[in-house]
Structures are given as structure tokens and as C-alpha cells.
Amino acid sequence: MKKYIILIIAFLFSALCLNVFAQTKSYPFEVLKTGKGKQSIIFIPGFASSGEVWNETKTAFEKDFTCYTLTMAGFAGAEPQPNPSFENWKTGIANYIKENKIQKPIIIGHSMGGGLALAIAADYPELIGKIVVVDALPCLAALTDPSFKSKENNDCSATVNQMTAMTETQFYDMQKQTMPRLLQDTSKLETVIGWSVKSDRKTFAQMYCDFFNTDLRDKISTIKCPSLILLESYFINLKPAIEGQYKNLKTANFQYANKGLHFIMYDDTEWYLTQLNTFLKS
Template structure:
């Protein structure tokens, strides 16, 4: 997002204060645009807010965009005890502290999970959410009997220890292989790998292990705001399973991309941005 730094209306801050929820707010925030409607963009696992660059370019003339990068990811300093719950509460606290009225949340992957969680727990805080290729429970696709469990600290420690044993060359290879499975746009591989390599290994291990165990299906019925879910093309083959996870609720609309993989904003750009624009235009 280097080119955004030179654009009028950019406010780039890293906020490290104590917020109303009692959690230290340690994610980074960039603000672009000065529109009346605020949009908060939350990237996915080990990703920089730069993942939203093209999206923000399309939105900044009419909206105020707050672009997050979560602590410990893509070069942002890590926090001591990262967790999905604390990150959600930090975002809620940020919205409250900055007095951002009725924002729309756009989240990709883990960021989409955070958007779902926030909308379910704070129904009057946000105006709507857009979930980009995130499911309430990815693990349930592979194990229909999956149940979330409480993770003991020693489990996290063991997984982190295993992650730390991976040398940089092997980690690079794994990150590159992962990138090729997540986007069909080969020009994006280098950035995805760079963000992974510049992420804190402890945060990487902890959040990967925790998010793999999260099941948001029980909270989906609590989401009352308008919700648009944009899903990668391969998910269309298992649409009934996907729809079941979202509860077939009337306020949650599911749409499937025409091509590409997990990074829909890269792989099916025109379809993706049109879906978002239509959603925003329906909420003046």
C-alpha cells in the first residue's frame, strides 16, 4: 500500500493505548478517505492491511476506510498474549473509543471470522458486514462431528515449539506452497510469502492453532445486521454444507465467485468489487 501514503486524506497511526474493554490495543490502523460512512477492513491470517489496497482505491472517494493489520502479523510488533477473543474486543474498543458511528466491517479469512464474532456480540455497533471467504467453522467441512474444545496452554506451547524448529528456508518453502494454493494470481505470491516471513512466529503459531479450533456456528443466529458472504469458487461444489453453517438466515446472503481461490479480491476482482459496491449502495 506504498502508493496510499502519498494520497490526500491518509492518516497512519499505530495505536498502543488502553481501550475501554481493558485490552491493550496493539494493531496498526491506516485511515484513508473522509466519507461519511466508515468502513473497517480486517485482513486475514498473517496478512498485512496492504491486502486491501485495490479495494481501498475503489472506496476512498466516498468512504472513510480504516485498514487494520493485526499485532504480530506482517511486521507489526506482537503482543504478549494474542487471542481471537481479545482481538475482537480490541476492534470493538477501537470503534467505541474513536466514536466511529455504525461502521461496516469487511473481513477476509480470519478477519471475516472476527467480523462475524463482533456483529454477533455487538448488534448495535455495526451497520453491516462483508465476509470474504470465511466460514463459521472450516474444520466442520472435513469433520462433520467437529466440536470446539478448550485448549490447554501446554498444547499451544508444544505447537509453538514445533513451529520454531522450522528453519527459515523450510518456512519459506511452506509459505510459498501455501500461497500457490490460496490465489491463482502468481504476481501475488511474493507479497503473501513476505507477510508470512515477517510475522512473529509465536503469534503465527498461536493464532493458527486457536483459529483452527474455533466454531462460530452457535453465534450466527445472533447476527441481526445485513451480512454479505463472498465465497471462493470451489466452495460452490459444497454449497449445501456452507449454507447450513450460516443457518439460511434471511439477513445473510451468500454469493460464490466465478473463478479463483481464497484471495477473491485478487482472483475475481471485478465480480468481487461489484458485489461490495452493490452491498454498500443498498445501505446509504
Template sequence: MAHLKTSAMKTKNLVWSLLMILLSFGICSAQSNDYPFKVKISGNGAKNLIFIPGFMSSVDVWNETIGELSSTYKCYTIQFDGFAGQPAQGEPSLSNWKASLATYIQKEKIKNPIIIGHSLGGVMALDLASTYPDLMQSIVVVDALPSLSAAFNPNFKVQENLDCTDIIMQFTGLTDEQFKTMQEQTAGSMSTIPEKQKEIVNWSLKSDREASAKIFCEFNNTDLRAQLAKAKVPALIMLNSRFGQMKEGINSQYTAYANKDIQYAPSPTHFLMFDAKDWYLTQLRNFIK
């Protein structure tokens, strides 16, 4: 009888423990609803890495990178609302996303993170470094500029209270088939790897078009060049080889960022973590170690 009582007690304790674990997961989920993004955490190293994907991209863009690093680093991946199947909630805004991510880092007490961003995520890393210069250890920018619009329009100036109606109509007015065709054409210049092209297209097809249009409009109306003077932390900037053909203009964009290292990849495509994987990982490892 004593043996049966002990077994019953163990079973009760196990059920109670599992219940508490499930409740704790529910609490974490509720907490994440306070932010315009979801967070996936992997690895348990002493150093913290925060990964931000690009426009309409999934956190899966970092899978191979995290596979290489999670044994020695703790990795946080940020999936913003409206992109790659993550439901859109509220009014999307890059400035709100930036402030919310800074709040998350502070509240979760993530010490000295290295923020790694691709494309739009790289712009956010630059914005965070110049707005919250004491929040992080360093940043890594993968194929992004402080002002993409200024790279192709020397007279570009940020417009106050920009009306995004036309861009929203362009995004939402296409049929599903038209939008897919457009994304397939774009993906061909983003990566040379067919299976990766399919992933890129699928992420965009799963994105909320209206929310994406609003972010696209804000992104193209962004100019961080002057405020980079406020950034203190070291920055590794990895750019595709096409940008290497306009180094003078690229260098002028980053002039205000004092502590930077600009490197040009052997690949001309945008997704360097795919098409220039070995080069990209070598640069990344050497910088974050």
C-alpha cells in the same frame, strides 16, 4: 521593521503549528498502543468502512479495494500485532482482539461502520456481528466460514483449554528456508497471480511465528455456528468457487444467520480481491451503497 516583525511572527506561528501537529501525531500513536493493532485511516466519506486482513496478512491486501472506495468512504484498516511485520506484543488472542476492536469503534465514535474481513478477518467480522449486534451497520465476509474445521470434520467440537504446544513447535521449529518453502507452496493455492503470491509469502515471512501459531491454534478451535443467531445486521458472504461444490455444508454452517446473502466467486482461490477483482468489487459496491 514592521514588515520584519510580521514575517518573524508568521514564522513563529508556522513553527508552533507544525510542532502541535507533530505532537498530535505522537498522541495518536500512544493511543494506538492501548490496542493489539495499528490503524491506518484514509478517505473522508460519510460512511465508515473497517477492513480486517486475514491470517499473517498485511493491510496492503486492501490497497486496491480502498483505492476504489476512499473517495466516497472513510476507510479504517486494522493491522493486528504479530502479522506482516507488526511486532507481537502481549499474549495474542482472538477474543481479546475482537473485544479491543469493539472498544476502539466505541471510543472513537465510528458511527455505523461496515466491517469487511477476509479469511480470519471474516471470522472476526462474524464474531463481532453476533457479539455486538448493535455496533455496526453490516458486515462483508470474504472467503471465511463460521467454523473452518467443521467444514472438513463433521464431528468437530471446540476443545476447552486446548494445548497449542505442538502447533507452536511446528511453526517455530522450522528453519527460515523450510518455512519459506512451505509458505511458497501454500501461496500457489491462494492466488494465481505470481506477484500476489510473492506478497502473500513476504507477509508471512515478516509475521511473528510464535504469535501466529497461537492465533492459528485458536482459529482452528473456533466454532461460531450457533452464536450467529444473535447477529442482526445484513451480511454479504463471498466465497471461492471450491466452496460452491459443498453448498449443502456451507449453507448449514450459516443456517443461524438470518440476514445473509451468500455469493460464490468465479475463482477457486482464496484471495478473491486479487483473482476475482472485478466480480468482488461489483458485489462489494452493490452491497455497501
């Protein structure tokens, strides 16, 4: 009887430890799960954006899909975490997919989120069903410098120091000047600027520096899944350079928006949703 009681106590203790571990399991993002479809979509927002950037997209598809909408740690008011990096975030999302047994999800990523979609599909080709890249490039820096090479052990301290030294007013003014170059829909401007202002400044600076040093041009050759690349309207003028960056992605389907800027989901909504609907349900 005594042995039996000891075994029960040991079992309960183990269960408690497992439960505590499960509750404290940390990923580099907050996640909102909605919808009940058999096929899952993972939405990754762009640089300093909230998962709310996907609200209209999610509404259009959560009837037929289970949606996991991320907001990356330190962005748009989400709690920051130590040592943010593109690599850590890529690994964190892949681990979340594996540990939650999400079967062959579709990843939809905007801007830096599109870069993360490419990196995950390249490093874990058997894990992902499809990807949609919304206005992102394998190597942002190479658009202005085609000979760009990533630096190993890239030092981001100067960028971090510069960004963290800015006052709230200076930072807001910088974002207010920058955002109209990325977003034509003026009704969304203050919302998107607000996401930047609510972001942890150190995370903002570190990830800006880290993503600008990222080059996926060779890595994307290992992607096996269908890949829809949605690009802003101006990029049609840079088609050789854009598609040259993607030359190693053999599954790429390029589509250029009819109007608007970087936030395609806001600036050319009808076209954007039509492209997604065709690709997701094919």
C-alpha cells in the same frame, strides 16, 4: 490566589495524565485511516496478511467512505503483543470502534478477518451497520469434520513449538508450497508469502491453532445487520455444507465467485468489486 494556582496545577496534571493515557492506549493491531466519508469501513485482513491486501479495495471506496485498515499485531511485520487470541482481537476491535465513536461501521474481513467480522457482529449486534465476509466460514474445522467441537482451554504449545523450531528457509518453503493453493494470481504470490515470512512466528502459530479451534455456528444467530458472504468459486461444489454452517445467520446473502481461489480480491477482482459496490451503496 494560592488555592487558584493549586487548582490550575491539579487541572494541568490531570490533563497530562489523560493525554499520556490516550497516547499509550494499546490495541491488538496497527491502523491506517484514509478517506473522509460519513460512513466508515473497517478492513480486517486474513491470517498473516498485511492491511495492504485491501489496497485496491480501499482505493475504490475511500472517495465515499472513511476507511480504517488494520494489520493485526504480529502479522506482516506489525509489532507482536503478548497473549494473542481470537477473543482478545475481537474485543480489541470492538473497543476501538466504541472508544473512537465510529458509528455503525461496515466491517469487511477476509479469511480469519471474516471470522472476526462475524464474531464482532454477533457479540455487539448494535455496534455494526453491515458486514462483508470474504471467503471465511463460521467453523473452519467443521468443513472436514462436521461433528467438530471446540476444546475449552485449548493447548497450542505443540503448534507453537513446531513453528518456532523451523528455520527461516524451512518456513519460507512451507509458505511457498501452501500459497498457490490459496492464490491463483501469480503476480501476488511473493508479496503474500512475504507477509507470512515477516510475521512473528509465535503469533502465527498461536493464532493458527486458536482460529482452527473457533466455532461461531451457534453464535451468529444474534447477528442483526445485513451480511454479504463472498465465497471462492470451488465452494459452489460444497454449497450444502457451506450454507449449512451459516444456517443460523438469517441475514446472509451468499455469492460465489466465478473463478480463482481464496484471495478473491486478487483472483476475481472485477466480480468482487461489483459485489461490494452493490452491497455497500444499497
